[in-house]
Amino acid sequence: MRIIGMILLGLLAQLSAAEPRTEEVRFASGEIELAGTLVRPEGEGPFPGVVFVHGSGPHTRAGPVSYASTFTDAGVGMLAFDKRGSGESEGNWITSSLDDLVGDVCAAVDYLRAQPGFDANRIGLWGVSQGGWIAPVAALRCGPMAFMIVVSGGAVSPLQSELYSYQRAFERGGIDAEQQAEAFSVLGDYFWYLGTGKDREKLIRRLEQVRERPWYRYANLDRIMPSSEAGRLNWAWVAKFDPLPSISRFKAPVLLIFGDEDDNQPTEEAVKRWKQGMALAGNDNYRIKVFEGANHGIRLGGDAHHGAGRPPLADGYPEIIGAWLADILE
Numbered sequence: 001m002r003i004i005g006m007i008l009l010g011l012l013a014q015l016s017a018a019e020p021r022t023e024e025v026r027f028a029s030g031e032i033e034l035a036g037t038l039v040r041p042e043g044e045g046p047f048p049g050v051v052f053v054h055g056s057g058p059h060t061r062a063g064p065v066s067y068a069s070t071f072t073d074a075g076v077g078m079l080a081f082d083k084r085g086s087g088e089s090e091g092n093w094i095t096s097s098l099d100d101l102v103g104d105v106c107a108a109v110d111y112l113r114a115q116p117g118f119d120a121n122r123i124g125l126w127g128v129s130q131g132g133w134i135a136p137v138a139a140l141r142c143g144p145m146a147f148m149i150v151v152s153g154g155a156v157s158p159l160q161s162e163l164y165s166y167q168r169a170f171e172r173g174g175i176d177a178e179q180q181a182e183a184f185s186v187l188g189d190y191f192w193y194l195g196t197g198k199d200r201e202k203l204i205r206r207l208e209q210v211r212e213r214p215w216y217r218y219a220n221l222d223r224i225m226p227s228s229e230a231g232r233l234n235w236a237w238v239a240k241f242d243p244l245p246s247i248s249r250f251k252a253p254v255l256l257i258f259g260d261e262d263d264n265q266p267t268e269e270a271v272k273r274w275k276q277g278m279a280l281a282g283n284d285n286y287r288i289k290v291f292e293g294a295n296h297g298i299r300l301g302g303d304a305h306h307g308a309g310r311p312p313l314a315d316g317y318p319e320i321i322g323a324w325l326a327d328i329l330e
Contacts, residue, residue, distance in 0.1 A: 020072040022065075025079070029107035030100075035088035036081030036108065037061050038115065041072040045117035048124070048146060048329050051108045052080040053138065054101075055129030055153070060087035064126070070318040074325040078126075079112045097234040098134070098241065105138040109145075122146040122329065124252070129153045129264070129296065136246035147328060149255045149321060152262055152296045155247060155273035158238040159191055161265040168263040169218040183215040190221050195239030197232055247277030253328045254278065254286035255321065259294025259314065261301070285328075289320055 021040045026033055041047055050071055052064040061080035071078045084091030084104055093101070105125070113120040124147035127135035132153020139145040156164075166187060170180050189203045207225075210216055226232035256274055258267045271288055278286050291314035293300050299311040 020068050022068075025111070027081075027107055027111040029084070029091075029104045032084060032090040034081045034084065034090070034104060034107065035061075036079055037065050038112070039065065039068045039072060039078040039080075040117060041075050041077055043075075045077075046119040046122075047075060047077045047117060048122035048325075049077040049079065049112045049115075049118045050124050050126045050147075050149070051105060051112055052078065053105050053125055053127035053131030053135045054083045055131055058086040058093060059083045062087075067318060067321075070322045071325065074322045074329070076325055076329070077112075077118060079108050081108055095231060095234055098137070098237040100234075101134050102138045102141055105134060106142040109138070109142040124148055127151070127153055130158075133158060133241065133243050136243065136250055139250055139252075140246055145250075145252055147253045147255070147325075148250060149257070149324075151257045151298060152259065152265065153270075154243055154256075155270045155277060156265055157243060158241055160269070162191070162238065163187065164266045165264045166219050170215055172263075173215070173218050175215045175218070179213060179215045182210065182213065183219055186210055186221070187219060190225075191239040194226070194232060195236050197229065197236075244273065244277050244280070247274065248280035250277075250281055251283050252285070254283070255324045256286065256288045257298060257317070257320070258288070258290045259296065259298050260290050260292055261294060262296045264296040287324060291317065 021042065023038045023040070024035070025038045026035050028034075052061070060082045064078070064080040068078055081104075082089035083093055084096060084100070085093045109123055109125075112118055113123055124145050125135040125139060126149040128151040130153060132150040132155070135148055135150060136154065139148060163184070166183070167180075170183060175183070186206055189199065189206055192198065193200050193203045207221055211222075226235060256271070258270065260267050267290060271290065274286075274288065278284070291298055294314040294317075295301065298314050298317045300314055301311050
């Protein structure tokens with residue numbers, strides 16, 4: 001019995017050792033303070049690490065931290081933080097520019113690099129959705145990154161992605177071709193104003209004329225209309241940004257994951273442009289995985305983002321990340 005007891009104690013110790021260690025942290029990004037969670041694999045290190053890069057909208061660290069074991073099982077630590085203006089982080093994502101969001105990622109990278117037990121030369125980025133545009137830009141500004149994982153993002157421009165998502169929404173809503181033509185004409189005026197600051201009054205007049213159209217419920221431009229010139233400048237990148245220049249300078253390993261039923265961006269075009277960017281970079285150390293039947297959240301149908309009873313993740317989604325990391329970091 002004593003031997004059996006010792007064996008059981010040893011097994012329990014091994015199971016306990018496999019548990020990731022978490023620590024609540026705070027760090028500065030310019031004049032604001034960001035709150036996050038640092039997750040360490042068991043052991044002494046030095047460990048590789050990954051910084052999570054948020055998608056659009058308000059997000060906390062809760063989502064990425066729920067995937068922590070995917071990384072720690074591969075011997076990789078994680079830093080995930082509440083997006084500015086969300087959770088316990090200061091600031092306001094609504095009034096922030098692309099430059100501000102990139103700065104937050106670099107602040108997180110700098111913080112992680114400085115932590116004991118982490119290898120400053122083996123830090124990477126994990127971006128989802130909008131994070132697919134932010135991560136390659138951050139990779140250039142934050143110093144050399146060891147790897148990059150992008151899920152449902154990047155390569156196509158924000159404008160392409162926006163127009164595609166409106167197209168899918170109109171189709172699901174049964175909006176006819178004539179109404180769609182009007183909608184895209186108005187959307188053209190909106191993105192022209194957003195990118196240039198010109199013809200605001202013309203746009204406002206058009207919005208007054210179309211608010212009762214059936215299509216307007218799927219493209220409520222009043223909701224996203226900047227209230228000031230400063231606000232417009234912060235969001236002008238959505239109309240103007242080209243992701244290829246930053247992608248074409250990234251030389252480290254890249255993992256790209258998509259769903260072929262994504263309503264938020266054109267997956268086929270995104271894959272094509274990622275390949276184009278990798279070719280321009282002379283980088284053949286990348287892998288692309290497209291999950292059949294998966295949506296923007298790499299879930300099998302249903303709402304990609306929110307709600308109880310969310311559809312299941314595509315089979316093998318987290319596992320492919322862990323296996324890829326183990327392969328490139330061995």
